[in-house]
Structures are given as C-alpha cells and as structure tokens.
Amino acid sequence: MKHKQTSLSKSRHYSILYLMMVPGLLYLLINNYLPMVGIFIAFKKLDYSAGIFKSPWVGLRNFKFLFATSDIWIIIRNTVVYNIVFIILETVLGIWVAIMLADLANQHLARLAQVTIILPELLSLVICSYIVFAFLSQENGIMNNTILPALGLRPIGWYNEKGPWPVILTIVYLWLNIGSQAIIYLASIVGINKELYETADLDGASRFQKVIYITVPCIKPTIVTLLLLSVGSMFYSSFGLFYLIPHNSGMLFDVTATLDTYVYNALMHKNNVGMASAAGLFQSVVGFILVLTANKITSRLDPDNALF
Amino acid sequence: MVKTKSEVAYQCVITIFILLLMFAIIAPFVLLIMSSISSESSLIRNGYRFIPKAFSLDAYKYILRNADTILRAYGMTLLTTVLGTSLSLCITILLAYPLSHRDLKGRKVIMFLIILTMLFHGGIVPSYILWAKYMKIKNTIWALILPNLLLNPFFIILMKNYFENSIPTSIMEAAEIDGAGPIGILWHVTLPMGKPIIATITMFTILTYWNDWVNALYFVNNTKLWTLQYLLENILDNVQFLVKNSKVMTQMGQSVANIPSVSVRMAIAVLGVIPILILFPFFQKYIVAGISLGALKE
Known part of the structure; x- marks a missing residue:
C-alpha cells in the first residue's frame, strides 16, 4: 500500500516530523548540552566582567584548592554514606512492605494503604521541612514539649546538635520514599506466577523460605534496575533534604553537608565559583563513570537487566 | 483456600504492621493540621500537639486579613504551573511522536542524545551561569519555568515507547491511506489513544511545577515573583516577612509583635498542601501508574 504514495509526499511528511522535534531538541541543546560544554569553567578563574571565555585558565588550581580543604572529604563521605544507608534501608523495607501489601487478605485495607503511603511523595520538601x-x-516542637519529657529526658537544641541528624535525615528520607519503593516492588510481586507458591506449599515450604526462594528471585530484575540507578547517583543527593530539613544550619555542617549543598553555598553565598565548579565537575565525572561501570557489570552478569 | 491457624495469625500480624505504617505516614500531617488550628497561647505553653489544648482559627483569620502576599504567591504558583505544564507537554509530545516512527532516519542518534542527558550532567555552575548571565532570565517569570524543569528526558522515552508499542500500526496506516498527514495522525489517532501516558506525565509535570522552589532560590530576588513554595521557604525562619511585605499591615499600624507566629507558620504550610490533598483522589491512579512505570527505566 505504501508504494502508492509518491516519494514527494513521503519526504514532506518527514520534514514535518523533523520540524516538530525542533523545540524539544533546541531546549535539550540549551539546557543540557551547553552546560556540558561549560564544564571548562572548572579550569578557569572566573571573572564575570571579562566573560567566561576571556577569563584566564588556571589549570587544576581549583581542584587543588578544593581537595586541600578538609571540608570536601567530609562532604564526599556524607554524600556516599547517606546514599548507601538510604539504598539498603529503602530496598529492604520497600520489599518488606510490598510483600505485606501483596499478602494482605483485606483488599480494602491494602488499597487504602497503597494510596496512603504515596502521600508524602506529593509534598514539596518545603512543606516537609515545616512538618519536621x-x-x-x-521552643514549640512536640519532641521537646511532649515526647522527651514523657520519657524523662531533657529538651535538645535539635538544630544545633549534630548527634541525632544522621537518624533524623534517614527517617525523613524513608518517610518520603518508602511508598514509591513499595509500589514499584508490589507491581512486580503481583506479576509472579501463583503456581510457584502453590508448589512450594505442597513441599511444605515456610513463609520465609518462600520469600527467599521465590519472591526475591522473581523480582530480581526490578531490584537490580533500582540498585543500578541508585549506584549511578551515589555522588548526588537530594538538595532539598539536606538543605531545607536542617535549615542550612552551619552547626550541623559535619553531618548534613553534601556535594549538592556545598555547590549551592559556594556558588550563591560564598561567591566561590572556582570551588563550586570544581566540586560540580567532580560530581558529574564520578557519577558518569559509576553509571557506566554499574551498567557494564550488570550487562556482564545479567545482560537482560542492563539499562543500555 | 482453607484458612489455617497460622494463616489467621499471619494476617493479624501484617494487618497490624500495615496499620502502624499508615499511622506513621499520616501522623505528621495530622500534627501539621492540628498545630495550625491551635490557639497561640496554648502553643506557646505546650508546643505543637496532636490534640491541641485549645482550638482557635486565629491563624487563618490573621492570614485572611493579610492575604495579599500569600494570594500573590498562590497566583504565581498557579501561573507557572499552568504555563510550565502546557509548554512542557507540547514540546514533549512533539519530540516523542516523531521518535515513535520506526522508519525515521536519525532516530537512533537522537535517542542516544536524549539518553546521554540522563547519564552526564554539566552541573549546577555552568547551568546557572548560562541561564543567569547569558539567557538573562533572572527575576523574570521564565526563571520559574525554563531551567531544568521544562523537558524531562525520561518522560520523552516513556511517551515514545507508549506511542510506539501501545498504538497499533494498522490504525496509523489506515489513517495514512485516508490521506492524513503526520499532524492529522498525531491529532486524531496518537493523542486520543495515548491518553493514559499523557495523563500520567501531565500529573507529574503539574506536581513538579507546583512543588518547585529551587529555581526561585537560584534565580529570583524580586518578591513579586515568589511562588508559594519559595514564600514558605522564606517564612519558616522569618514569619515577619509577611508583615514587612504587607501593605495592609503598615496601614493598619499593626506591629510585628502581634503576629500569632507559632500557629500562622503552620497554617500557611497547610494552605500550601491543601490543593494537593484535594486533588489527590483524582491524581492517585495516575501517580501509582507513573511510579510503576518508573520501575522500568528512570
């Protein structure tokens, strides 16, 4: 049927299709590709009056300064360790909640629970910081006024004390993200063939054995995909979580600063473009290497699960 | 299935766990709402509580009397959300639709260029300098719409895959034989049949714009352009901001000391979530669908 059309109308169709893509591709060029080219700023001493092209080159000086500070090591440690803790907890808890939701006989409760757990997903981190x-x-928080006194403990200056923050940030992170994790795993658990469980029942498998030998292997592709994505963003953090929730408090720097909050503060408050761009480039390059490596390893172990 | 004793016990245990989980998710919302309807004096004496010692709507009355700042911020949020979401949808569809044609020349190269943007980022500094110094969008409404939020590469891929795999080629071919061009097919076939994915992506885009405060943080100083989220971000540490910027207040000669600041803070936050809580029942289906899709490739 197709050969009935003249080649003229066919090529006109294609030029329309290419025209349609112009706005989107133009946006990607400006928003995504020009900044990729702009990473050379990290090797310059930026002088706004001269413009980025005429500013003098300084080689690796920005990086030398950056890695000479003790701050950067704390920041890298925070970024990576928080990510590792978050990944482990959200995966384990997400799968656990998903299994419970799948097993729950009361369908009404299961559906209500699914809707409830994704509520925090819709909040902005600003609102979340109000709740925290x-x-x-x-002066007015429920911890200092009600909960701590009830436990016989003295009030704490939460926004000045480092100690509790790793726990607080982890709880907030899980509160925000456990819902979507559980929903993703639930979607793949629901797809598991029921006969597998029935056979296991006949063999007298315990509930825990069924989880270990049936559920987890069956949802492995989902687990691998999500882990792969998390490993790829190991050097990135949620800016809102680490900036808003601790109120960007300087006293908490050691336990709340991550690469993203560091870049923001260096760029916008300390006006230290050199350090900010060096830290940003470090983040981009390490992130890129991690994604490629993680994908390479997956494609070797398990070609079906590789992302590309 | 026969209900064994252990099955009944198991159901009890998981029901309890699920209820506890739901409580843990909901409780913080309850605390927020209850705090906003507590009387100021009881808050100062007893702090924020799940069950207030004394109820009062003073915080909301106060906000109502000084509504200009907040209404303005609401308006800005609404405007950026509507403008941003419509623009974003248009260019996403216009990019995804041609890419769903298997015989489009250069398709692989373009897909690669789109995927590459998800793997490698130029970083915040070059991006900030580009938008602020070269595109000169600081303190314009475009600052709230253009940087980073307008086109999500992941959404392009989701939409392209849906158009490609869920719309039967036979229908497209039939339309083609009827003499429809690419625009006709997009309008009469692809858009109506692509409704599920378009609705899901619309919901997520609306949420992105409604909740964004980062672009305002980087690019906006002019308080007239503040969105609701950014206003909230500034008020958390400084409730006085509301007064400084309220003409009504200065005319009435009210002083800063009169603000019921402890409850007003929470009342404003409640006003910030209410639209989302109201829309949630309608959104919910699409959000769940979108999250499940995200499992494939984010």
Missing part, C-alpha cells in the same frame, strides 16, 4: 520543624522546634 513541628517535631523539632526548640
């Missing part, structure tokens, strides 16, 4: 403030505010 309602808990932790030194």
Whole structure:
C-alpha cells in the first residue's frame, strides 16, 4: 500500500516530523548540552566582567584548592554514606512492605494503604521541612514539649546538635520514599506466577523460605534496575533534604553537608565559583563513570537487566 | 483456600504492621493540621500537639486579613504551573511522536542524545551561569519555568515507547491511506489513544511545577515573583516577612509583635498542601501508574 504514495509526499511528511522535534531538541541543546560544554569553567578563574571565555585558565588550581580543604572529604563521605544507608534501608523495607501489601487478605485495607503511603511523595520538601520543624522546634516542637519529657529526658537544641541528624535525615528520607519503593516492588510481586507458591506449599515450604526462594528471585530484575540507578547517583543527593530539613544550619555542617549543598553555598553565598565548579565537575565525572561501570557489570552478569 | 491457624495469625500480624505504617505516614500531617488550628497561647505553653489544648482559627483569620502576599504567591504558583505544564507537554509530545516512527532516519542518534542527558550532567555552575548571565532570565517569570524543569528526558522515552508499542500500526496506516498527514495522525489517532501516558506525565509535570522552589532560590530576588513554595521557604525562619511585605499591615499600624507566629507558620504550610490533598483522589491512579512505570527505566 505504501508504494502508492509518491516519494514527494513521503519526504514532506518527514520534514514535518523533523520540524516538530525542533523545540524539544533546541531546549535539550540549551539546557543540557551547553552546560556540558561549560564544564571548562572548572579550569578557569572566573571573572564575570571579562566573560567566561576571556577569563584566564588556571589549570587544576581549583581542584587543588578544593581537595586541600578538609571540608570536601567530609562532604564526599556524607554524600556516599547517606546514599548507601538510604539504598539498603529503602530496598529492604520497600520489599518488606510490598510483600505485606501483596499478602494482605483485606483488599480494602491494602488499597487504602497503597494510596496512603504515596502521600508524602506529593509534598514539596518545603512543606516537609515545616512538618519536621513541628517535631523539632526548640521552643514549640512536640519532641521537646511532649515526647522527651514523657520519657524523662531533657529538651535538645535539635538544630544545633549534630548527634541525632544522621537518624533524623534517614527517617525523613524513608518517610518520603518508602511508598514509591513499595509500589514499584508490589507491581512486580503481583506479576509472579501463583503456581510457584502453590508448589512450594505442597513441599511444605515456610513463609520465609518462600520469600527467599521465590519472591526475591522473581523480582530480581526490578531490584537490580533500582540498585543500578541508585549506584549511578551515589555522588548526588537530594538538595532539598539536606538543605531545607536542617535549615542550612552551619552547626550541623559535619553531618548534613553534601556535594549538592556545598555547590549551592559556594556558588550563591560564598561567591566561590572556582570551588563550586570544581566540586560540580567532580560530581558529574564520578557519577558518569559509576553509571557506566554499574551498567557494564550488570550487562556482564545479567545482560537482560542492563539499562543500555 | 482453607484458612489455617497460622494463616489467621499471619494476617493479624501484617494487618497490624500495615496499620502502624499508615499511622506513621499520616501522623505528621495530622500534627501539621492540628498545630495550625491551635490557639497561640496554648502553643506557646505546650508546643505543637496532636490534640491541641485549645482550638482557635486565629491563624487563618490573621492570614485572611493579610492575604495579599500569600494570594500573590498562590497566583504565581498557579501561573507557572499552568504555563510550565502546557509548554512542557507540547514540546514533549512533539519530540516523542516523531521518535515513535520506526522508519525515521536519525532516530537512533537522537535517542542516544536524549539518553546521554540522563547519564552526564554539566552541573549546577555552568547551568546557572548560562541561564543567569547569558539567557538573562533572572527575576523574570521564565526563571520559574525554563531551567531544568521544562523537558524531562525520561518522560520523552516513556511517551515514545507508549506511542510506539501501545498504538497499533494498522490504525496509523489506515489513517495514512485516508490521506492524513503526520499532524492529522498525531491529532486524531496518537493523542486520543495515548491518553493514559499523557495523563500520567501531565500529573507529574503539574506536581513538579507546583512543588518547585529551587529555581526561585537560584534565580529570583524580586518578591513579586515568589511562588508559594519559595514564600514558605522564606517564612519558616522569618514569619515577619509577611508583615514587612504587607501593605495592609503598615496601614493598619499593626506591629510585628502581634503576629500569632507559632500557629500562622503552620497554617500557611497547610494552605500550601491543601490543593494537593484535594486533588489527590483524582491524581492517585495516575501517580501509582507513573511510579510503576518508573520501575522500568528512570
């Protein structure tokens, strides 16, 4: 049928298709590709009045300064360690919640629970920081006024004390993300062939054995995909979580600063473009290498699960 | 299935766990709402509580009296959300639709260029300098719409895959034989049949714009352009901001000391989530669908 059309109308069709793509591709060029080219700023001493092209080259000086500070090591440690803790907990808890939701006989409750757990997903981190403030505010927070006294403990200046913050940030992260994790795993658990479980029942398998030998292997592709994505973003962090929730408090720097908050503060407050761009480039390059490596390893072990 | 004793016990245990989980998710929302309807004096004496000692709507009355700042921010959020979402949808569809044609020359190269943007980022500094110094969008409404939010590469891929795999080629071919061009096919076949994915992506885009505060943080100083989220971000540490910027207040000669700041803070946050809570029942189906899709490739 297709050969009935003249080649003229065919080529006109294609030129229309190419025209349609112009706005989107133009946006990607500006928003994504020009900044990729702009990474050379990290090797310059930026002088806004001269413009980025005429600013003098300084080689690796920005990086030397950056890695000479003790801050950067704390920041890298925070970024990576928080990510590792988050990944492990959200995966284990996400799968656990998903299994419970799948097993729940009361369908109404299961559906209600699914809807409830994704509520925090819809919040902005600004609203989330208000909620955390309602808990932790030194004068009015529920922790200092109600919960700690009930436990016989003295009030804490939450926004000045480092100690509790790794736990607080982990709880907030899980509160925000456990829902989507559980929903993703639930979608793949629902797809598992029921006969596998029935056969296992006949063999007298315990509930835990069924999880280990049937559920987890069956949802392995999902687990691998999500882990792969998380490993790829190991050097990135949620800016909002680490900036808003601790109120960008300087006293908490050691336990709340990550590469993303560092770049923001260096660029916007300390006006230190050199350090900010060096830290940013470090993040981009390491992130890129990690994605490629993680994908390479997966494609060798398990070609079906590789991302590309 | 026969209900064994252990099955009943198991159901009890998981029901309890699920209820506890739901409580843990909901409780913080309850605390927020209850705090906003507590009387200021009880908050100062007892702090934020799940069950207030004394109820009062003073915080909301106060906000209502000084509504100009907040209404303005609401308006900005609404405007950026509507403008941003419509623009974003248009260019996403216009990019995804041609890419769903298997015989389009150069398709592989373009797909590679799109995927590459998800793997390698230029970083915040070059991006900031580009938008602020070269595109000169600081303190314009475009600052809230253009940088980073307008086109999500992942959404292009999701939409392209849906158009390619879920719309039967036979229908497209039939339309082609009827003499429809690419625009006709897009309008009469692809868009109506692609509704599920378009709706899902619309929901996520609306949420992205409604909740964004980072672009305002980087690019906006002019308080007239503040969105609701950014206003909230500034008020958390400084409730006085509301007064400084309220003409009504200065005219009435009210002083800063009169603000019921402890409850007002929470009341404003409640006003910030209410639209989302109201829309949630309608959104919910698409959000779940979108999250499940994200499992494939984010």
